Structures are given as C-alpha cells and as structure tokens.
Amino acid sequence: MYEFRELAKDVYAFLQPPLVWYSNAGVIVGDKDVIVVDSLANAAMTKNLLSEIRRVTDKPIRFLINTHSHADHVYTNHLFPEATVITTHSGREQTKANLELQGEHSASYAKFFPEFDFSGGRYTVQDMCFRGTFSLYQGAREVRVIELGAGHSESDVVVYLPSEKIAFCGDVFLKGMPPLPLEGHVSQTIAHYKLLESFEAEVYVPGHGEAGTLAHVRVQREQLERQFERARECFQKGMSYDEALRAFAGDVIPLEFQRVVILASYCEFTGRHPETKDPASQSHMSLIQSVADELRVLLGTKEVDKKVAMSR
Structure with missing residues (x-):
C-alpha cells in the first residue's frame, strides 16, 4: 500500500513498497x-498520486521534474497535462530515444516483468x-534542481529544499534496495x-523505499565503496568478470545485488x-x-503481493 506522507509544511512524499517499478x-x-518530482510506472499509481495531491490542494501542477529517464520515473508524464516537464539534456535525449523504441521496450517489459501492469504508461x-x-522559487522557498551526472542513469538529478533540508534523490539513493x-x-x-551527504539534510527521499536520514545515505555509500574496492582487487588479480562473480557468491549481500556493482565496476x-556466460549479466x-526477484524473496512473497495488489 502506498503512503502519502507530509515531511514538512506543504512538502510530501508519495511512498510505495521498495520494489522494482514501484517508485x-x-x-x-x-x-x-505545485511542483511534482517524478511520474510513476502506470496510470493506477498516478491516479492515486493525483488523488492525494487534490486532497491537500487545488492549485495547478505547474512543473514535473524527472530525476532520470527510467520508465518508472517518466512513464506517466502525459498524465500531468498542465505541467511543464523538466529533466537534464541527457535525460531528455534518452527519453526521446526510448520513445522511438516504445514497441521494443513494451515487449521487453512484458517479457521480463509479466506480473507488473504497465497499463496507461508510455x-x-x-x-x-x-x-x-x-532553482525554482515558490515565494521564499527555493527548490534547487541539481544535475549529478551519470551513475544510476545517464544523468541523475536530485531536488533539494535548503530551507526544509529535504532531498528528493531519485534512484541514486535506494533505501531497502542495493x-x-x-x-x-x-x-x-x-x-x-x-x-548528498554534504547537504546534511534531515530527510532523504529515495527513488524506492522508505525515507531515510544522512546516516542511511552514508551507510549505502560505504557499502558501495567496499564493493567497488573488492571488485577492483579481483580485476587487478586478473580475474575475469565471471570469476569475480564466483568470488562474491556466498556473501551476506545476495549475489543478485552484488552483480550490478561488479558489472558496473568491470565496465568502468x-x-x-x-x-560473460552469466545470463543475468x-x-x-x-x-x-x-x-526484482530477489527483492520479492527478501520481503516475503505473500506480503509483497498483498501490498502490490492494494497499490493498483
């Protein structure tokens, strides 16, 4: 079930279960x-979001900021017809390229994620x-929009409110996910x-999962640093990517989560x-x-399925 949480006066987070596509x-x-940060992956989710917005205000939605081009953050931009939709130059170019391959993307989503309903998204x-x-200004309030550059996506964006010390992080920070x-x-x-840490914000809203604190951001950064350095050690020893995967197998962190970092490290x-001979890579x-499959296992299939059903 989603939650519409007030973080400060007139500032809200629309939070969904920490799963792939549930941003x-x-x-x-x-x-x-009103300024909205990110659209969602299907019309049902966005209907819930818009309903919550209209519950607290009847003011027009003037701007929609996309933190990056991935479908679960842009797929219902068209359901905000009054808004001017903004992203980075690289993000817009990637969205434009994705649009040209809409049919292929739709088929791929249906193949790999048959359990998810993308209805109303494009x-x-x-x-x-x-x-x-x-920066955008709502009277005295500054809404600072910062291009971080390539990382999780082609060009990640964070939206920061200096007065309230709240950061909307997109998928750079993912609480409850790797x-x-x-x-x-x-x-x-x-x-x-x-x-993100330099903001010393009071609230960090991730692209997926519960809102976090500075300590949560720091822990995730330190985790990524350890994984990166271990991948570097494997590479410097002359280990192939598949050999590095085997070296990471059996760790406390499931291999499904390690794989992303090892692959990105070897690419770098x-x-x-x-x-690689690894199909998932x-x-x-x-x-x-x-x-996505590992997250379902960790969270408990029955409980996750219940939350997912209620959020549709």
Whole structure:
C-alpha cells in the first residue's frame, strides 16, 4: 500500500513498497502552484498520486521534474497535462530515444516483468531540459534542481529544499534496495552519494523505499565503496568478470545485488561490457529482473503481493 506522507509544511512524499517499478514521487505545494518530482510506472499509481495531491490542494501542477529517464520515473508524464516537464539534456535525449523504441521496450517489459501492469504508461519527451543547476522559487522557498551526472542513469538529478533540508534523490539513493550504478560509473555514483551527504539534510527521499536520514545515505555509500574496492582487487588479480562473480557468491549481500556493482565496476575498469556466460549479466532487463526477484524473496512473497495488489 502506498503512503502519502507530509515531511514538512506543504512538502510530501508519495511512498510505495521498495520494489522494482514501484517508485516514489515528491510533491511541493507553493503559494500559487505545485511542483511534482517524478511520474510513476502506470496510470493506477498516478491516479492515486493525483488523488492525494487534490486532497491537500487545488492549485495547478505547474512543473514535473524527472530525476532520470527510467520508465518508472517518466512513464506517466502525459498524465500531468498542465505541467511543464523538466529533466537534464541527457535525460531528455534518452527519453526521446526510448520513445522511438516504445514497441521494443513494451515487449521487453512484458517479457521480463509479466506480473507488473504497465497499463496507461508510455514514454513522453520532456518539455524543457537543463545542464548544471537551477532553482525554482515558490515565494521564499527555493527548490534547487541539481544535475549529478551519470551513475544510476545517464544523468541523475536530485531536488533539494535548503530551507526544509529535504532531498528528493531519485534512484541514486535506494533505501531497502542495493545501490544500482546501472550505467557503469561506480566511482561517479559514490561521488553522488558524497554530494548528498554534504547537504546534511534531515530527510532523504529515495527513488524506492522508505525515507531515510544522512546516516542511511552514508551507510549505502560505504557499502558501495567496499564493493567497488573488492571488485577492483579481483580485476587487478586478473580475474575475469565471471570469476569475480564466483568470488562474491556466498556473501551476506545476495549475489543478485552484488552483480550490478561488479558489472558496473568491470565496465568502468575496461570501458566496455565484459564477456560473460552469466545470463543475468547479459542485458539490462535480465539484470533488473534478477534484482526484482530477489527483492520479492527478501520481503516475503505473500506480503509483497498483498501490498502490490492494494497499490493498483
């Protein structure tokens, strides 16, 4: 079941179960209008989000900020017709490319995630893009929008409220999930965590999972650093990617979660996707599917399925 939680006066987080495709959103209500951070993966989820927004305000939604181009953060942009949709230049280019391959993406989602309902979702190219940092103002409140660069995605974005000390982190920070540096830039993802830590915010809203604190962000960054250094040791010993996978097997952290970091590390070390016989490492979708399956196991299938059914 989702939760619409007030974090500070007129600032809310729409929180869903910590699962792949069940992402979070942010809502910032100003004197004249509303800013939303990220759309969701299907129409039913977005209907719930819009219903909660209308429960607290009738002000127009003026801006929708996409933290990156992955479907669970942009797939219902079209359900915010009044809003100007904003993302980074790289994020807009990637969304545009995804739109051109909509049919292939839809087929891939249906193949790898048949249990999830993507109804009412589709790619829509953003209206505006930016590089660097800019701020929106709702009266005295600053809404700072920061491009972090490649890490989890092609160009991650964090939305920070300096006065309230609240950060909407997209998928750079994932509470209850492993770090997912999917674009092969582990060192840059670590740098993103350090920037988040420098805010010393009171609340960090992740792209998936419960809201966290500075301590939660630090713990996840330290975990990623340890994984990265261990992967580097394997690489420097001349171990192949598949040999590194076997070396990580049996750790406390399930291999499904380790795989993403090892793969991204080897991509960073060599500048290319490593040769591998591991089926889960051979495509982006199979990689995410393995993470999704492990999350269901960890959270308990029956309980997760109950939450998922209630959120539709």
